[in-house]
Amino acid sequence: MQRKSYEGAVACLPVTIPYRRYSTNSAQWWLGRALHELIKRARLQPKDIDGFAVSSFTVGPDTAVGLTQHFGLSPRWLDHIPFGGASGVVALRKAARAVQAGDADIVACVAGDTNHVDSFRKMLSTFSRFAQDAVYPYGSGGANASFALITKHYMNSYGAKREDFAKICIAQRDNAMSIPHAMMKKKLTLDEYMSARPIADPIHLFDCVMPCAGAEAFFVCREDVAKSLNLPSVRILSTIERHNAFPNDPIQVRGGWELDIGELWSMAGLKPSDVDFVQTYDDYPVISVMQFEDLGFCAKGEGPQFVRSHTLTNDGTFPHNTSGGQLSVGQAGAAGGFLGLVEAMRQLTSQPLGSQVPNANACLVSGFGMINYDRGLSSCAAVLARAA
């Protein structure tokens, strides 16, 4: 069956609560700040929000239901999407369908996490049953170690070099220089990247995101609702989502995008070269390279060459992770899955926090997440466009 378009549903009101390395506040506090900012800027009351999707790892023991009472919301549509790096696009596509169907008028999509001293270790050790049983007891290197194995294998298989990953990290740092709340805003040189402290070979310090506290949020509503609220909006041309693709690959060399890539571009009516910038999920750089391949910008194994032949800064030939991504801004838990999407909305509505990508009319945002055992299970992507 032909998939129905997202005609009529839009995303608007990108909100970021400035990140902090550590916070003594709770996840509820961070989510609350983001909701507050949404209603303030839309000049609405909490009761006007009739749909609520929340993504958080550290909000326990609360659920989305508990949060409605905490925040004084009475939504008629509610979802909890703790999908890590896939949270943003997944929230967007679910909310868009709810709005199209009339199940909700204004859906607030909110992601946020706190970062207490020691909360990261606790999260790693209990992230999933497979992590507890079959990963964490092995050196307790967390995602660093899991991605080290994936990166090592990718380098062995396709000839990627550390310099290729360096190029991605350095370009993102350049893009982050004008982002006020970025965790890392010191210019990164190739020398510094190459000589950084080893974390889990071949992963070194600047391949890793910095865990921090923060929140991101946006609205999904009908186009006419956005207009009546005077909110500039972006159109959703297409989306895809996939979990646990390719379970028989002995080690991850691709994400689920590869299964759904044809549909993504045909539904959007665009081809990869038509987008003006790309936001990939960048925890760690190797997964960004896989996204270049699996989302159709180059063939499998050609990622390293693709990186070498492009400039990835906002003024370059392939503007990528235009606010600096998680590698520079930081990873505020599940908000990391919203970061690229929220930044894309800013670029497409000409209200960037940092530098503007020239002629930003269409973009691709992709998400990736959840190292349950040895690989990231969730992948998703959306093609977005500036409102007509």
Added chain:
Amino acid sequence: MIKPLVRPRRKDPLKRTRLPLSPQRVRSRTAHGLTAAAAEGRFALQVCLDCNTVIYPPRDACPSCLSARLPFRDVPRGGRLIAETTVQTSTEQYFRERTPWRVGTVKLDAGPVVVAHLHGDAVEGERVRLELKLDKSGSAVAMALPEKDTENMADDPHLREMICDPKFRRVLITDGRTTVGQAMAKAFSDAGASIVFVGLANPWKPFPGMESLRTIERVEIVPLDVTDTESVTELAEQNGGRIDIVLNTAEHIRAGGVVDRHGLTIAREEIDVRYLGLLRLAQAFGPILRFRGADGVNSAAAFVNLLSVHALMNWPAYGGYSATEAACLSAAQCMRAELRPGGVKVVNVFFGPLDIEWFQTVPPPKVTPAALANAVVRALQHGLEDVFVGDVAEDIRQRLAVNPKALERELAS
């Protein structure tokens, strides 16, 4: 290739003793199927009875056909190491003290992919064999070893964390008067133990084998009577800090049941030597073993119990004896929980009738003291926790697994 271990120097008594830490111990209930296999040195993963898929990590439904019939079965342990990394930064203090720590991705011939600890001689891209080991927390982990044995293999520092190799360790054998005790002294000396303390009650009293016991290299006779609390405590006070493995060889084997034995004299003796003897040793040596669990190359490593396999199911011909052995087994289970925080293993070695005078009337097959001793050393070298020695012990283990009631009835005849 692994550099051979250097015999540790005498410890500076003024230096602080490094306290034991553990990797994460928590596992799902299903994952403890791996712990059971590791305890016996088997390589067992879940196998789906409906579609034969070999499954890892442990699951409660088959990812191929959703069947719930997923018993742990021995499977081939060969595979290829397809990626490796060296963890330099860890969130757990245990690993932070021991980095760099190598882990890797192993694609097993049997199907699944296992993230495993790496032996120093396991090479990326090459074939490896996986073993399940009990780490310092007492839970099972997979370790990739080179496909074929290499020189000094057991000296790999990460492997040594998972095993209780007697090499360069100091062992206490609690009773050298028995043939089993003497065989143990020989086997531990041969295995490279740096001191073999052998306990003797009334050492001036001659006994068969006394001369040859004294000639075994690195044997040191110490006064020890496990029925005398003072004697046990005194030895622990004098030498406890330099004993890394305690092996209880005190034995008291008498035929006779419960109804058909007259009076309690024998039962009291048997309980005094075996059960109370174990408690005396546990109370005197347990705390210091637990404290010294991370004390360098010759850290405290194990407390070994020799138990009749009839601790698991009473053998009425030796019914009183079986009951005492069962009490010792129960105490050993408790000791496991108590010594685990130190990373010290409690090894239970179950044997069938021994080839010694106290089993004179019992028909073969029987276990020679030397065979028992070799099995104990091997168990420590492999880091096992439950060991069955001899055909009778293995027979009873298997019958227990199938039908304990049948075994109960059959042992009576």
